Amino acid sequence: MNTILNMKDIVKTYRMGDEEQRVLNEINFNVEQGEFVTILGPSGSGKSTLMNIIGCLDVPTSGNYDLNGNDVAHMDEETLSEVRNREIGFIFQQFQLLPRLSALDNVELPLIYAGVSEKERKQRAKAMLEKVGLGTKLKNKPNQLSGGQQQRVAIARALITQPTILLADEPTGALDQKTGVQIMELFQELHAEGKTIVMITHDEKIARHGSRIVKILDGTLTEYRQEDEQHG
Amino acid sequence: MDTMFKESVKMSWQNIIHNKMRSFLTILGVLIGVTAIIALISIVQGVTDNITGEVMKMGANKITVQIAGTPLKQGLTQTDINEIAQIENLKGVSPTVSGQTSIVYNGEVMEEVAVQGNNDVHFANSDELLETGRPITIVDVESKNRVCLIGQDVVKELFPAESPINKEIIINGVTHTIIGTLQKSSGFSASSPDQSVVVPYTTAMSLIGTGYVPALDIYVEDEALAPETTAEVESALLTAFNYNEDGFRIVNMQNILDTVEQMTGTMSMLLAGIAAISLVVGGIGIMNMMLVTVTERTTEIGLRKALGAKPGTIQLQFVLEALFLSLFGGILGLICGIFISFVGTMAIGVEFTLVGYSIPLALGFSAVIGLAFGYAPAKKASRLNPIDALRSV
Numbered sequence A: 001m002n003t004i005l006n007m008k009d010i011v012k013t014y015r016m017g018d019e020e021q022r023v024l025n026e027i028n029f030n031v032e033q034g035e036f037v038t039i040l041g042p043s044g045s046g047k048s049t050l051m052n053i054i055g056c057l058d059v060p061t062s063g064n065y066d067l068n069g070n071d072v073a074h075m076d077e078e079t080l081s082e083v084r085n086r087e088i089g090f091i092f093q094q095f096q097l098l099p100r101l102s103a104l105d106n107v108e109l110p111l112i113y114a115g116v117s118e119k120e121r122k123q124r125a126k127a128m129l130e131k132v133g134l135g136t137k138l139k140n141k142p143n144q145l146s147g148g149q150q151q152r153v154a155i156a157r158a159l160i161t162q163p164t165i166l167l168a169d170e171p172t173g174a175l176d177q178k179t180g181v182q183i184m185e186l187f188q189e190l191h192a193e194g195k196t197i198v199m200i201t202h203d204e205k206i207a208r209h210g211s212r213i214v215k216i217l218d219g220t221l222t223e224y225r226q227e228d229e230q231h232g
Numbered sequence B: 001m002d003t004m005f006k007e008s009v010k011m012s013w014q015n016i017i018h019n020k021m022r023s024f025l026t027i028l029g030v031l032i033g034v035t036a037i038i039a040l041i042s043i044v045q046g047v048t049d050n051i052t053g054e055v056m057k058m059g060a061n062k063i064t065v066q067i068a069g070t071p072l073k074q075g076l077t078q079t080d081i082n083e084i085a086q087i088e089n090l091k092g093v094s095p096t097v098s099g100q101t102s103i104v105y106n107g108e109v110m111e112e113v114a115v116q117g118n119n120d121v122h123f124a125n126s127d128e129l130l131e132t133g134r135p136i137t138i139v140d141v142e143s144k145n146r147v148c149l150i151g152q153d154v155v156k157e158l159f160p161a162e163s164p165i166n167k168e169i170i171i172n173g174v175t176h177t178i179i180g181t182l183q184k185s186s187g188f189s190a191s192s193p194d195q196s197v198v199v200p201y202t203t204a205m206s207l208i209g210t211g212y213v214p215a216l217d218i219y220v221e222d223e224a225l226a227p228e229t230t231a232e233v234e235s236a237l238l239t240a241f242n243y244n245e246d247g248f249r250i251v252n253m254q255n256i257l258d259t260v261e262q263m264t265g266t267m268s269m270l271l272a273g274i275a276a277i278s279l280v281v282g283g284i285g286i287m288n289m290m291l292v293t294v295t296e297r298t299t300e301i302g303l304r305k306a307l308g309a310k311p312g313t314i315q316l317q318f319v320l321e322a323l324f325l326s327l328f329g330g331i332l333g334l335i336c337g338i339f340i341s342f343v344g345t346m347a348i349g350v351e352f353t354l355v356g357y358s359i360p361l362a363l364g365f366s367a368v369i370g371l372a373f374g375y376a377p378a379k380k381a382s383r384l385n386p387i388d389a390l391r392s393v
C-alpha cells in the first residue's frame, strides 16, 4: 500500500499570554491510499486543530508532515494554497456554500483557482453533481436545497479537483439522523471507489462507518482497540 | 492566470450588482467629485474662449495708445502722428477723437450722442463696422469734409421711415452729410457705437475745438514683430512727450490676452483643487464600504482560501471591486458633468466646449482613487486567516 499522509511528532502549541498550551502532543499519524479513517474524540480534544494541519490551513509548531510528497510543515502561504487546491477536498459541518451562487457555480469554485477553463469547469461540475444525485438541482441556490442536498453539493465541490484526500469535519453534525446516515452511505460508496477519506467526529456511531478509527484525547492520538469499545 | 482574472472581474461585478443601492450610495462621492471637475473645466474653458474671442475680435494686431497728456501738451499733434506713421511694419495709424454733443435732423433733436473722429484706416481694418453707404476716405480726412456715418440707434430715432444716406444732419451746429450707417454692435464692446456718429477725425477736432488727438489705434502688419513695433511706438511717443512716461499708455491686446489666460488658469487650478478634495472624500467613502464588505464576507474569504485561492487572488478581487465602483462613479460623473456644463454654458450664454483632456482626466482620477483607497481593504482581506474566517460562522 501507498502511504499518502505521514505525520511525525506533530506538536501544536498556542500561546495565551504567559501560558503555553500544548493542543497537539507529538502526534504520529499515517494514512494509506484508499483508507477511510475516522478521528474520534470529545469536544476540546484537538480534533479541529489537527484537521486544520492535515488540511494545510495551518502549520504545526514542530514536527514533520508529508502529504503526497509535499513537505507541508515548512511551506509558505502561497504554496499552501496550491497544495490545498490540489490535494485536499474539504467537507465542513456547516456546508460552507456561497449563498449567492447556484449549486453548479459552488461546485466550480475550486476549479477556478486551479485555472481550469469555463467550458471544462461547467462540464465537470455538472457531471459531479449528477454523481451525488443532484442532476436536477444544478441551478438551485443553497437556500433552495435541503440540508442533506447542501452537504451533497459540498461533497461534489470537494471531489471536483480529484484531490488526494477528502477531509471532513463533523459532516453530519448539522443534519438529522436519517440524512446523516445517507451522507455516510455516500461516503462509503466513495470509499468503495477507492477514494481516501479522513473524517473527524465526536460521535462513535458515525465513526464506525470508517475502515479504521483513531482516538484523540487531550491532544494525544491512539489507535482504536477492541477493549476501548468494551469499556465505552 | 487569465481564467483567474476573468473570474475575479466577474465576482467583483456580481457583488456590486448584488448590493445595488449600497454601491450607488458608495460611488456618489466620486460621482459628485468628477461631475464638479468636468463641469468646472468646461465652464471655465467656455468663459475663457469667449473672453479670448472678444479680445481677438478687437485685434491682436492692434496697438492702442491712450494719451493722458502732460501739462504742456494735452495730446498728439498731426506732426507727431505723421512721425509715428513712418515706423516700419505698420498697416496704418487710426487716430480717435471723441466727444459728446447733440444732433438735429429736420427740427428733431437727439441729445447725448457720441461723436467719434476716425479715418480710412479705422474702416479698412474692420469689416464689422460699415452697414450701408461708404466709409470715411483719406480725402475726407485731408479736406476736413463735413460727412458722417451714423449708428443704428440714431437711424431708428431720426430716420424711422427713410434712408439716411445723403441726408443732412446738424452736429454741434454744423451741417454734415450722411455717407453711411454703422453696424449694430455685438453688445460686448465698452462704448456702444449704436448711439454715435462717426466723422473724419480732422473734422471732429475742429467740431470739438482741439488741436490734439487723445488716442491712436496702430495696426501692425506682421503680428510676430508686434513687440518690436510696440517698442518703436513707445520711443516715438517718448520723444513726442519730452520723455515723460506718464503722458501716454500703450495697450497691447496680447498683454490683455495673457492676463485673461493667467486669471482663468489660476481660477481653474483653484476649482480643480476643490473638486480634487471632493474626490478624495469619495475615495474614503469607497474605502469605508470596502472595509464593511470585507468584514461581512469574512467566511466567504476563508472558504475561498480553503479551496485554493491565493492571497494575491483575493486581493485582486477586492481591488477590482473598488476600481469598478470608482470607475463607475467616474463615468456617471462624466455624463452628469457634461450635462451640467452644457446647461451651465447655455445659461451664461457662452459656447459649450468639451475639453478633450477632461475625459481621460476624470476616468484616470477615479481609477487612481479606486486603486488607492481599495488597496488597504483588499490587503486586509488577503491576510485573513482561513481558520478564523471559517470559525466565525
Ligand SMILES: Nc1ncnc2c1ncn2[C@@H]1O[C@H](COP(=O)(O)OP(=O)(O)OP(=O)(O)O)[C@@H](O)[C@H]1O
Residues within 6 Å of the ligand: A014, A015, A016, A021, A023, A041, A042, A043, A044, A045, A046, A047, A048, A049, A050, A202
Ligand atoms: N487559536 C487558538 N488559540 C488558543 N487556543 C486554541 C486556539 N484554537 C484552539 N485552541 C484550543 O485548543 C483546544 C482544542 O481545540 P479544537 O478546536 O481543536 O477542539 P475540537 O476537538 O475541535 O473540539 P470541538 O469538538 O468542540 O470542535 C481547545 O482547548 C481550544 O481552546
Ligand SMILES: [Mg+2]
Residues within 6 Å of the ligand: A047, A048, A049
Ligand atoms: Mg472542532
